Every structure is written in structure tokens, then in C-alpha cells.
Amino acid sequence: MTTVTMTVNGKNVSADVAPNTLLVDFIRNNLRLTGTHVGCDTSQCGACTVHVDGDSIKSCTMLAVQAEGADVTTIEGLAANGDLHPMQASFKENHGLQCGFCTPGMIMSAVDLVKRHPNPSEETIRSELEGNICRCTGYHNIVKSVKAASEKMGG
Amino acid sequence: MPVENGIGAAVRRKEDQRFITGNGNYLDDMNKVGQAYGYFLRSPHAHAKINGINLDAAKAAPGVVDIFTGADMAADGIGGLICGWGITSKDGSPHNAPPHNSMAIDAVRHVGDQVAFVIADSLQQAKDAAELIDVDYAELPPVTDISRALSGGAPQIHEEAPGNVCYDWELGDKDAVDAAFASAAKVSKIDLVNNRLSPNPMEPRAALGEFDPGSEELTLYTTSQNPHVARLIMSAFLAIAPENKLRVVAPDVGGGFGSKIFVYAEETVTVWAARKINRPVKWTADRSEAFMTDAHGRDHVTHAELAMDDEGHILGFRVSTKANLGAYLSTFASAVPTYLYGTLLNGQYKIPSIYVEVLAGFTNTTPVDAYRGAGRPEATYVVERMMETAARDLNMDPTEFRMKNFIQPDAYPYETPVIMTYDSGDYPANMNAAKGLIDYAGFAARKAQSEANGKIRGIGCAAYIEACGIAPSAAVGSLGAGVGLWESAEVRFNPTGSVTVFTGSHSHGQGHETTFAQIIADKLGVPIESVEVVHGDTDKVPFGMGTYGSRSLAVGGSAIVKAVDKIVEKSKKIAAHLMEAAVEDIEHEHGVFSVAGTDKQMTMGEIAFAAYVPHNYPEDLEPGMAENAFYDPLNFTFPAGTHIAEVEIDPNTGVVDIVDWAASDDFGNIVNPMIVEGQVHGGVAQGIGQAMLEGVVYDDESGQLLTGSYMDYCMPRADDLPSFKIDTTGTVCPSNPLGVKGCGEAGAIAAPAALMNAITNALGKDIDMPATPEKVWRAANA
Numbered sequence A: 001m002t003t004v005t006m007t008v009n010g011k012n013v014s015a016d017v018a019p020n021t022l023l024v025d026f027i028r029n030n031l032r033l034t035g036t037h038v039g040c041d042t043s044q045c046g047a048c049t050v051h052v053d054g055d056s057i058k059s060c061t062m063l064a065v066q067a068e069g070a071d072v073t074t075i076e077g078l079a080a081n082g083d084l085h086p087m088q089a090s091f092k093e094n095h096g097l098q099c100g101f102c103t104p105g106m107i108m109s110a111v112d113l114v115k116r117h118p119n120p121s122e123e124t125i126r127s128e129l130e131g132n133i134c135r136c137t138g139y140h141n142i143v144k145s146v147k148a149a150s151e152k153m154g155g
Numbered sequence B: 001m002p003v004e005n006g007i008g009a010a011v012r013r014k015e016d017q018r019f020i021t022g023n024g025n026y027l028d029d030m031n032k033v034g035q036a037y038g039y040f041l042r043s044p045h046a047h048a049k050i051n052g053i054n055l056d057a058a059k060a061a062p063g064v065v066d067i068f069t070g071a072d073m074a075a076d077g078i079g080g081l082i083c084g085w086g087i088t089s090k091d092g093s094p095h096n097a098p099p100h101n102s103m104a105i106d107a108v109r110h111v112g113d114q115v116a117f118v119i120a121d122s123l124q125q126a127k128d129a130a131e132l133i134d135v136d137y138a139e140l141p142p143v144t145d146i147s148r149a150l151s152g153g154a155p156q157i158h159e160e161a162p163g164n165v166c167y168d169w170e171l172g173d174k175d176a177v178d179a180a181f182a183s184a185a186k187v188s189k190i191d192l193v194n195n196r197l198s199p200n201p202m203e204p205r206a207a208l209g210e211f212d213p214g215s216e217e218l219t220l221y222t223t224s225q226n227p228h229v230a231r232l233i234m235s236a237f238l239a240i241a242p243e244n245k246l247r248v249v250a251p252d253v254g255g256g257f258g259s260k261i262f263v264y265a266e267e268t269v270t271v272w273a274a275r276k277i278n279r280p281v282k283w284t285a286d287r288s289e290a291f292m293t294d295a296h297g298r299d300h301v302t303h304a305e306l307a308m309d310d311e312g313h314i315l316g317f318r319v320s321t322k323a324n325l326g327a328y329l330s331t332f333a334s335a336v337p338t339y340l341y342g343t344l345l346n347g348q349y350k351i352p353s354i355y356v357e358v359l360a361g362f363t364n365t366t367p368v369d370a371y372r373g374a375g376r377p378e379a380t381y382v383v384e385r386m387m388e389t390a391a392r393d394l395n396m397d398p399t400e401f402r403m404k405n406f407i408q409p410d411a412y413p414y415e416t417p418v419i420m421t422y423d424s425g426d427y428p429a430n431m432n433a434a435k436g437l438i439d440y441a442g443f444a445a446r447k448a449q450s451e452a453n454g455k456i457r458g459i460g461c462a463a464y465i466e467a468c469g470i471a472p473s474a475a476v477g478s479l480g481a482g483v484g485l486w487e488s489a490e491v492r493f494n495p496t497g498s499v500t501v502f503t504g505s506h507s508h509g510q511g512h513e514t515t516f517a518q519i520i521a522d523k524l525g526v527p528i529e530s531v532e533v534v535h536g537d538t539d540k541v542p543f544g545m546g547t548y549g550s551r552s553l554a555v556g557g558s559a560i561v562k563a564v565d566k567i568v569e570k571s572k573k574i575a576a577h578l579m580e581a582a583v584e585d586i587e588h589e590h591g592v593f594s595v596a597g598t599d600k601q602m603t604m605g606e607i608a609f610a611a612y613v614p615h616n617y618p619e620d621l622e623p624g625m626a627e628n629a630f631y632d633p634l635n636f637t638f639p640a641g642t643h644i645a646e647v648e649i650d651p652n653t654g655v656v657d658i659v660d661w662a663a664s665d666d667f668g669n670i671v672n673p674m675i676v677e678g679q680v681h682g683g684v685a686q687g688i689g690q691a692m693l694e695g696v697v698y699d700d701e702s703g704q705l706l707t708g709s710y711m712d713y714c715m716p717r718a719d720d721l722p723s724f725k726i727d728t729t730g731t732v733c734p735s736n737p738l739g740v741k742g743c744g745e746a747g748a749i750a751a752p753a754a755l756m757n758a759i760t761n762a763l764g765k766d767i768d769m770p771a772t773p774e775k776v777w778r779a780a781n782a
């Protein structure tokens, strides 16, 4: 067992975990933040995407101990004081989700995408979201959601 | 006057708030106090006898609670999994139904077959212990290819299915078809493979069993599209627990596409084991297990022939198909290549005679069952690839050839030679609309432009039809279904005017919480914020047949309408009493009850309150405002339409670029156009996946699954797909009170044929799905 300490959604958290514990398992099992999902076992689907020190990462590709001291944001921490993040609101407004399982990872990736490409073209959005699989929407409305949010986010 | 958020409005979804904030409640998000973790030891072999299983070392491993095998379940009197649809072969014999144990007893028949269930305090401990189990396998030669499995001399998979045959089924008038071919001026032929697919909802399957020794109630939380059916099967056939002591709950479910209809071994083992160890136990599949054990879809090999006169009118259609059912019969497997396939081979056309035969068999592969469209994509693929081929043989424009043979809008009801009665439609209108959307007329110029750029351009369409709203119980009963396919609903007013709707339909992405609330808002004037839709819990919902076959709105929604009608009828009596008028004089519109010819009126809310506080109330009328209804559909519904794909191929790389996609669909009336469009997008994406990217591949010699992860199985990603032009042109469905037809599967049904018609149009030759760059490059450069 190793003690890990980090900031998650603005709160200091600390727990004893086995050294091989993945960050996603730490988030889901230790912190009970179940908005971050697990959709695969080969780091392909992006359902587990969170922000670590401001950048989106697949939390199944990282050990909890590697996030020691980091500032982690999960989908639960994205809305500020009860106000939806523009990306969250845009997914709802543009029907960018159906079953919702890919959605937290998709939104976390999309927020990072817009940070790096403030005014993304459809092509940029599609290629940037290549690491997030959605089986429900056919991506059409996800692309629309991200585009609309990027405009609101002041791109 | 339209009601706010009523029928026809693109209402933003009520359920989204919890999903976009990470507050969804999917199965693996649930945990129970004292919960243990289950892990399945699975067969690494495609086909082997089990001579013995030694659990001693594993049972002694740290944290292990218990380990069970198939023998333990059998000793406990737990039955095998069943197939709920009986198919009769040509010779009158029932289909061969070999035993399907939840865990192997003496043999394993596909890679991933369950061998033992290890339960431990932690998942890691369960996995570690599983490695200590010693299974003595005697390997047998496997067969995964359906043609080889049925060809004689192939390895025999089940004693009960000689020659690996499940059934040899036929439909239609063989003599009439033979006569049509004898008189034909022109015959076109085609050979097709419908590739095997893995459904891949993004949420892997999971189960959590819990036993309450006090009430003796057993609860199964599971990723199901139809929890009541799961309870019925587990109770009646497996004897897990009587129905009144078994509760099945499907919370938020992260996609299904058919794969979560079926009762799976893992669910039955998990819930049974929870009682054995008297402790909650949770099992969650990882993606590798999903590839090995979620029921696959499709896997047909087909030869088809079309007879025509010298003007290109269709005279007869002959189809012969081999269907791979996998190692065991899954819950509805037998019906998919028969009554969900052969009955749709008429397509949108006037075809005087049709004959289809289907030889279905077993292989050492994952069981095959319904996957989005279930039988109807296979039928559409055969019909629409056939029409394209015939048009090419005749040197006719393929859309003109279809136009020439379409059933006309004034021909309904239209009886097909394959036992369906189409009730409504306007196929030429959909075809023309789709052609307009994609500028079909301008294709030649675009093709020339591509050619100038060294690219090859192609266009192709699919005019599909499906039978949805499954299904009239008597009709499906006569065809072998073991269940009725009605739906139930309860509409319950709370005294303060809010409404709870209990529905037997199950939402796993379809947005029922919104669509069904819109029906209540429209019919009873209750704001959608005050309508709660409850589904997915056998203890809460009276009964339900679940969600599949695009049936939720047509069947489940109709049950809600029937319950609403009862609410209105009762409310009129109360309104008449309170406003001192005759019941016949009470008029109702959107939740407002008025006395004809006066300005007296009452709202639904006031009446509901009066029903719960019946101080001034009609004699002989029961208090309360809650009504139940069951709805059994009168007919299938027949969504139809045309999808057109346009592609540009780079002959140097074989990469296919989908440059445009247009669709005009007839879904009947539409409750929420935003949700309907989303359903089409998702369906088309899955159809494109089948046509260009996806395919389950087994090594026929070793029986190993070669596409067992997202590294090998190519899922459609955002950069593989275009945006879509989707339009609807509706004819009202006459057989249900909402006039709706269903939209969930259309895209997946239409897309593969449309895209393959476009690709083969560009290439000038046929290739099979998936049209990978390698295949396309070879065809372009041969």
C-alpha cells in the first residue's frame, strides 16, 4: 500500500492504495466519483477521460501514484457553483448524447480540445475526438455541440 | 393549439442533466454493503472436452469466498438458458435446441465459454485465484465458418444437432417462384456475405446480485433492455426464484442495440451465487469479455436471384441463406434469420412471388442474436444489393429501376408474398426527397470532377423497409414466439398534480423520460417538469416486455395513451359532478375540462386533487387518479425510406471518403424530432461501421477470436464519419393511436446497402463488407 495525495475537483484527497491502482479506479472506487467511466481495457475508448493539471488524459492509462500532488478535475467538478460548463450545456442543447456513457469522457476531451483550438473546424473536432468512442450518436451532434460550445467559450 | 413541450416539439432531454454532470447511475456505479466481486474463468479453447476441474488451490487463495462451476448449478436444480422462439423446419420438425448451461459442465464450445465463477473480497483476489484453477481440457477440432460447419464432415458441436444444423426453414411459394423464373426475360444473381458484428454498447454488461434472507427476496441489478422478461425466464425456466421473490432492476443502461435483450449466463450465475454465499456479489465485464460473450449480430452467407420481364418489372425473387447462430442458441436467436428476415425480403416492391430458405447452424463462436435491426438489415442488404445489381444488368438508373417497381402510395393495405401486410407509406416520395437532398442530378458532373482529380466517385441508394412495433401477440404466437409482445403502462397522478408514468419500455439512450413526458404534457396539460417516467424495475412497473425492435413509442407509448384515455374518461365524470353538468357535455382538450357552450372549466390538476380528497364526489366512482393499461398492437409498423450515399475513393490508397449522405425516412408521426434525428444518426453510423470498418474475425483452424479488442475491431470514430442530411416525410401509421412507426433501427438497416451500392458503383465491381482500404485498393487496382 502507498499513500497518494492529490487535489480532485478542488478538494484535497488522500488514500492508501495498492501501487498498481489505476487513476480511474482510484477516482471511481476510492473517491466514489462514478461519473468517470470505464469502457475498455486497451486505452482506446476515452470514457475515462479527466483533466490532470489542466490537460485531458485517459485515466486508465495512468497510475494513481503518478498523479501524486496533481490537480485533477473530473466531470463532477466541471460545473462551477451549480452552473453548467458551456460544454455541458451545449451537449444538452444539441442532443450530443444518448445513453450518456461516453459523455463525461467526451465532454472532458472536448473542453481540452477547445482550449487548444479555440475556434475548431468540423475537421479539427472530428480528428481531435478520435480517441473517444461513442456508439450512440454517430458523432454528428457531438460535433455540433463542440462547435456551438467553442463559440460560447469565447473562441 | 399546440401545447408547450407537447407532441412534435424538439424538447431538450430531461435525462441529460444527470448524464452531463456525471450523476448517471450505471450498474458498475452501484455498490452494496459487504459486496464481494465475481470473476469468470473462461475457456481459452474454441472446442474442448472438460475431463475435470480442480479448485483446491484456488479455493485456498487469499480473499476467496467461494468458487462455483456448472456442476454446482445443476446440483442446485438450476436449468439452462433458453431460446424463446420455436422454428419449424421444412420437414415439420422443431429446431434443434441443444442444452445451454450457464457454465460449462463437460465441454466448452467457444472461446470465452464460462467455466467457473470465482468470488472474492476484491476483484484482484478473484482474478488471482482464477489463475490457480486447474482445468483438464481435451481439445477438439473447432469450426467457426458457417459454410464449412454445414458442409458435412465438419467437427460436430452438439450431439443434439446432427451436422451442426439448427433448422432448415423456408417461407413463400417455391412453385410460383420457379414458374416466374421459367418465364423471365432476364435473371440477375448475387452472392453476399453479411459480416459478423460485435454490438459494443459503450457500457459493458454487468450484474449485481443481492439476497435478503428475511424476505427471501433475490434482487438482480443488471444491464438489461427488458428486466421483466429476464425475470420471467430466470424464474420459469431456470428456477432461480419464483417471480414474486425475484426483483430485476435495470438502472441507467449505457446503450444496448439489442445485445442487452438476452438473458446471459453471467446474470443468472451472479444472482444465484448471491443467495449461495448470502452476500451481495458484483460482476462487471471488461471489454475483452464483451467481445467474447456479448451476443454477436448478422453472419449470413446468401445467394439471391431476381427474375424480371423484358421491361424490368420484377416477377420473382429467390433467396438462399446460411445463418451462423454461434455455439449456443441465444434468447431470440432462432427468430432473427427467419421471421425477422424472410418476411422483409419483399422490400418496397411489387414482387409477385418470393421464396426464401434459411439453413441455420452451430459453430464454435459466440452466440449470434438480434443486433440493431435484427434480420431486417440482412434482408435489406439482400434486397437492395439485388436491386442495384439488376439495374446495372439492365443498364438502367438504379433509382429509376426502383421507381418502376415500387408499391404505389394508393395500394395499402398491401399484402406481400412473405406474410406481411404493409399498412401505409409513400416510397416514391421518400426516394425523390432523398435524391433532392443529395442533388442526384448533379452527380455526373461531380464524378467528372473527381476523375479529373484522380479519384473515383460513386453513388448508391437503399430503399429500405422494416417491420417494427413488435408485435401483435397472436401473430407472433402463431409463428413460434414463446411470449406475447404487448406493453404495459400506468399513469398515476399524485394529489398535488404531478404525474408518475410507469412504463414497461426501457430506455438505454432513447430518451423515454422526455418523449413519454411529452405525451403526458400534450394530452393532459401537465408541464414536463412535473412528469416522472419510471422504468426498469420489476418491483415498480406492473409488467413490461422491454425495448427492442423500435417498439417503445409504437407499443409502449400506445399503452400510455390508453391509460391516459382512462384518466380522461374518469376525469370527465368528476368534472361533470363538480361543475354540475352532464358527462356528455364535458369537453376535454390538453388537460382542460369544460362544459360545452359555457365558460365553466376545470383543470386536470384540480380534478386529480378532487379524486384524492373526494369530499364532493360522484357516487359509485372510486377515488384516486391512477390508471393501468396494456396495449397489444394490431399490426407491425412499417417505417421505410431511402438513404443515398456518395463516396470518393482514392485508388492509390483504397481509402473511401463518404462525401455526402442523405436520408428521407417515413417514421409516421413524430413526437420529438430532435431525438428521432439522433436515432437516425446513430443507426447510420453503425451501418457505415458494418459496411466499411467492422467485422468479427475468427481463425477457422484454431477457433481463436482475432478481433478481441478495440485494437483489432474497428469501431467508427468521429473522423471516419461525415455529417448527415436527414429528413422525414411521414405517412401516418393507421394501426396505433399515436400514428407512429419507430425510428431506432432505420439507419442501421439502410446504411450498409446504400454505402456498398455507392462503393461498388465507384469500383464497377462487387466486393464484400467491410470495404476496408485493402479490399477497395485491390478491387480498384486489379
Ligand code: FES
Pocket: A037, A038, A039, A040, A041, A042, A043, A044, A045, A046, A047, A048, A049, A058, A059, A060, A061
Ligand atoms: S477506459 Fe480508458 S480509454 Fe477506455
Ligand code: FES
Pocket: A096, A097, A098, A099, A100, A101, A102, A103, A133, A134, A135, A136, A137, B202, B254, B255, B509
Ligand atoms: S451516448 Fe451512448 S456511447 Fe455516446
